[in-house]
Amino acid sequence: MAISQALYTGVTGMNVMSDSMSVVANNLANANAKGFKYDRVEFDDLLSADTMSSTGAAQIGRGARVSDVRTVHTQGGLTVTDRLTDLAVQGSGFFVVGNPKGEKQEAGGQFYTRVGSFNFDKDGYLSDAAGGHLQGYEADKNGRLNPLMSDIRIQTNNLPPKTTEKVLVNVNLDGRTEVKPDQAFDINSPQDTSDFVNSVNVFDSQGNKHAMTTYFKRLQADEGITWEYHQTVDGKEVTDGDGQALKEVGKGKVKFDAKGNLLSEEPEDMVANFTKGATPGQKIVMDFGKNMLTEGGNGVGASTSVAATSITVFHSQDGYESGNIKSLKIDLDGKVKGYYTNGVEKTLAGLALATFENIDGLMKAGRNQFFSTHESGEPRIGAAQTGTRGSIYASTLEESNVDMAQQFVEMIRTQRGFQANSRSVTTTDTMMEEVINMKR
Numbered sequence: 001m002a003i004s005q006a007l008y009t010g011v012t013g014m015n016v017m018s019d020s021m022s023v024v025a026n027n028l029a030n031a032n033a034k035g036f037k038y039d040r041v042e043f044d045d046l047l048s049a050d051t052m053s054s055t056g057a058a059q060i061g062r063g064a065r066v067s068d069v070r071t072v073h074t075q076g077g078l079t080v081t082d083r084l085t086d087l088a089v090q091g092s093g094f095f096v097v098g099n100p101k102g103e104k105q106e107a108g109g110q111f112y113t114r115v116g117s118f119n120f121d122k123d124g125y126l127s128d129a130a131g132g133h134l135q136g137y138e139a140d141k142n143g144r145l146n147p148l149m150s151d152i153r154i155q156t157n158n159l160p161p162k163t164t165e166k167v168l169v170n171v172n173l174d175g176r177t178e179v180k181p182d183q184a185f186d187i188n189s190p191q192d193t194s195d196f197v198n199s200v201n202v203f204d205s206q207g208n209k210h211a212m213t214t215y216f217k218r219l220q221a222d223e224g225i226t227w228e229y230h231q232t233v234d235g236k237e238v239t240d241g242d243g244q245a246l247k248e249v250g251k252g253k254v255k256f257d258a259k260g261n262l263l264s265e266e267p268e269d270m271v272a273n274f275t276k277g278a279t280p281g282q283k284i285v286m287d288f289g290k291n292m293l294t295e296g297g298n299g300v301g302a303s304t305s306v307a308a309t310s311i312t313v314f315h316s317q318d319g320y321e322s323g324n325i326k327s328l329k330i331d332l333d334g335k336v337k338g339y340y341t342n343g344v345e346k347t348l349a350g351l352a353l354a355t356f357e358n359i360d361g362l363m364k365a366g367r368n369q370f371f372s373t374h375e376s377g378e379p380r381i382g383a384a385q386t387g388t389r390g391s392i393y394a395s396t397l398e399e400s401n402v403d404m405a406q407q408f409v410e411m412i413r414t415q416r417g418f419q420a421n422s423r424s425v426t427t428t429d430t431m432m433e434e435v436i437n438m439k440r
Helices: 002-029 404-437
Strands: 039-045 049-053 056-060 064-071 078-080 087-090 094-099 109-113 133-138 166-172 196-203 209-219 225-234 246-256 262-267 285-287 311-317 325-330 335-340 345-355 363-366 369-371 380-383 391-394 396-398
Touching (some): 002 039, 002 404, 087 094, 166 196, 166 209, 196 311, 262 285
Parallel strands (some): 087 396, 166 285
Antiparallel strands (some): 049 056, 078 396, 087 391, 094 109, 109 369, 133 345, 166 311, 196 209, 209 225, 225 246, 246 262, 325 335, 335 345, 345 380, 363 369
């Protein structure tokens, strides 16, 4: 019985070495597959058989078996490509792909992969070669990401115009300016009856550009410093221009404390009735920064009125004309941004990445994709550069993590192991032959 058991023990060794060689061959076959993670065979010994020896009870091994084929999820090297939609993850996250059931899919559902070779399909979805849709968060018209995950679809339509609603102005109005109480601002002679001028382009509801000129004049004040401002546009560009060269569309006061820090803003209603089909009654708010009276400002970053030449430090406004998409960019945090011909940069979507409590619990689904199991735990899905998910690199692909030199060494070890086990079988056969020959 012991001799025949040795025969079966050798066979188990040959079997596990055959399985090990299959794993090595599969690793080498996928050495150039993007995002592939190599497998490693792990062995267990079989339950030993009890026997009696001269010293009492003993156990004799009965061979080996494959206990697990473990996927090693180490980071592969990153290779730069010339395609924006080639994506790679530097970190432990997985792309989330929704596979709809169809002609190209064996099964629908949610899968996870490190292969970032995606393309825009005819409907604008970011898809893999099999038609699976990359998952993420779509953005609204203001660039805010929806917290609910969905298929990433990039809309490349024209960007409609946006009406200017606020003009942010940071100016210094010279605190040494002489007050002229007997000279009021005159719309017909604005340069001679004001102390400083600022001009900024604004946009109406049709996306037409208009130059809005603001004239500042210092006023007499019991304490602190007070300036009034008058917002004007070309009289020909408004319906109520009455043939004037300039039309005043708004005014207000801006006050500073004795140190020249912005104290308060007192705007009056600003109403512009632009021509060319624009929506009438457009209001544009002048914002001089965070004031101390109602907004808790401390003078930092806001307009001032100190003893220095009047100057516009910067100004900006929130409107724009219509534009066409010019290019796309994918940031490290997974945000997909569109750049338009009108100079607007807009967030269009955000890519999602998934991590798992037990990455070894994932099961392979083919095409270098995985699906979650009870052992892996539920996917923890979120934006890139949060938690341990890692960063997303555009125009980059992750290479296989197969080390060919290591696999060839493993192949030699496996071959020698198979050879040794086959030798134990032939040796056992010789021993059985000797037993049979004892009868002769």
